[in-house]
Amino acid sequence: MDELDARLHRIGQHHFRAKFRLRGRDRAVVDLRGITTVRKHAEELVGRRLAPAEPRNDGRQTPYRGHPVFVAQHATATCCRTCLARWHDIPAGHALDDAERDYVVEAICRWIAWQYAPGSPPR
Incomplete structure (x- = not known):
């Protein structure tokens, strides 16, 4: 289990x-x-x-359903800049660089893949 897996597992334990x-x-x-x-x-x-330094409607910009990415964003705490700062140590107030964008996309896609493989890390 790598660092992202461990972090996603920890996030997945949160009741929300x-x-x-x-x-x-x-x-x-x-x-x-x-x-x-x-x-x-x-x-x-x-x-x-999510990537702009000050996203429009930050904290309310991610719907709860309508696309698997939206669901995954809430499940992985990549839904707003506040959650990114709190759970992933990516501070708000600056535009996401390429490495941070790749990290967020990987977290989202990893969670989606885990939904297809029961028994995989985070749940």
């Missing part, structure tokens, strides 16, 4: 984060489009909604 699961239409999007396309969607959504 633990209730998120990939279900219904959100799961069907991954089934239909595939994880490669969903990763591209994650890159676009993170770039538009």
